[in-house]
Amino acid sequence: MKLDERLKELNKIPENERLKQTILNKIKDQPVKKSSTLKPLRELGVITAICFIALFLFYTSNNQINQAASGEIAKITSYDNFGETGFRGKVSTNYMGVENITTPSIVTLFENLSDLPTISAPEKLAQFHYDIVVLYKNGEQHQYELAANYLYDIQQELYYPGYVDYTSAVYSDLFDAHYKIQLSVIWIAVAVLLMHGFTAMYYNRRKLYKPTKIRGLGVSLTISLIILSLLFWYHDAVGPLYKPFLILLTVGYGFSVWLPMKRHITNLNILKVEKYKILLIVLLFISWIVTY
Numbered sequence: 001m002k003l004d005e006r007l008k009e010l011n012k013i014p015e016n017e018r019l020k021q022t023i024l025n026k027i028k029d030q031p032v033k034k035s036s037t038l039k040p041l042r043e044l045g046v047i048t049a050i051c052f053i054a055l056f057l058f059y060t061s062n063n064q065i066n067q068a069a070s071g072e073i074a075k076i077t078s079y080d081n082f083g084e085t086g087f088r089g090k091v092s093t094n095y096m097g098v099e100n101i102t103t104p105s106i107v108t109l110f111e112n113l114s115d116l117p118t119i120s121a122p123e124k125l126a127q128f129h130y131d132i133v134v135l136y137k138n139g140e141q142h143q144y145e146l147a148a149n150y151l152y153d154i155q156q157e158l159y160y161p162g163y164v165d166y167t168s169a170v171y172s173d174l175f176d177a178h179y180k181i182q183l184s185v186i187w188i189a190v191a192v193l194l195m196h197g198f199t200a201m202y203y204n205r206r207k208l209y210k211p212t213k214i215r216g217l218g219v220s221l222t223i224s225l226i227i228l229s230l231l232f233w234y235h236d237a238v239g240p241l242y243k244p245f246l247i248l249l250t251v252g253y254g255f256s257v258w259l260p261m262k263r264h265i266t267n268l269n270i271l272k273v274e275k276y277k278i279l280l281i282v283l284l285f286i287s288w289i290v291t292y
Contacts, residue, residue: 072136073134074135075102076100076102076106076107076110076134077133078130078146079131080097080130081128082127082128083128086239088239095242096240096243104169105169105173106174113153113160116161117161118158122159128147129145146163147163149162188284192284195280195281196277211264211265214265215263216264217260224257243289243290243292246289254282
């Protein structure tokens with residue numbers, strides 16, 4: 001039997017005034033539950049904890065160095081610099097755009113760097129170059145810029161020939177490290193648009209109506225946009241972003257959007273759909289951060 005027909009039949013049944021009065025009396029006798037003032041504070045505490053953990057990871061990200069009594073190379077990392085300001089190389093590959101290039105050909109190049117002839121400061125053909133950090137097992141670090149026509153030792157202020165004069169394996173290893181398969185932001189945008197389209201179709205088919213205004217959601221989205229703008233500024237002016245820090249911010253974004261919805265949306269079907277939608281968006285961005 002269809003739902004509409006069952007409702008019509010129920011409407012024909014006469015009201016039981018005695019039962020109705022009993023239910024009303026029981027409702028009146030129940031104590032009114034006061035809204036907990038600690039709940040918003042608890043939610044704020046979760047977001048604050050995430051921010052503090054993110055800041056801790058950010059400030060301690062460069063403090064892990066392998067200590068040993070040897071001058072051997074322990075690790076070589078590279079950052080693909082497209083004309084960005086300053087030296088952006090990092091020891092840790094947990095930074096966006098920093099890759100591990102500790103391959104036999106590149107290790108051999110830097111181990112035998114003193115055998116290479118020095119050259120005069122060349123004209124920089126393009127702004128594109130690699131910012132390279134060589135970490136030795138005794139904790140010592142050396143910084144280099146590597147381009148097609150020069151290799152610049154920043155500490156010693158010496159120039160050597162560029163990668164076009166080395167074996168093809170050097171550039172091949174650099175290229176393979178920086179241009180591996182990654183999840184593109186374009187595909188994330190397409191997935192988000194498709195997801196919004198499918199959820200709108202689902203709501204229309206089930207005749208579900210999501211509230212147009214959710215208290216607190218606009219504030220959460222505004223704060224998220226401000227944080228995103230600050231991240232773009234930091235990447236442009238300071239250096240590459242720390243991946244665990246970004247992952248925590250992404251999780252924090254998911255919480256900040258979900259909590260206002262959980263408080264104000266009463267339909268369980270809508271809540272379930274919105275929960276999975278937020279979870280999928282968070283997982284997509286985490287996948288992009290990890291593979292970048």
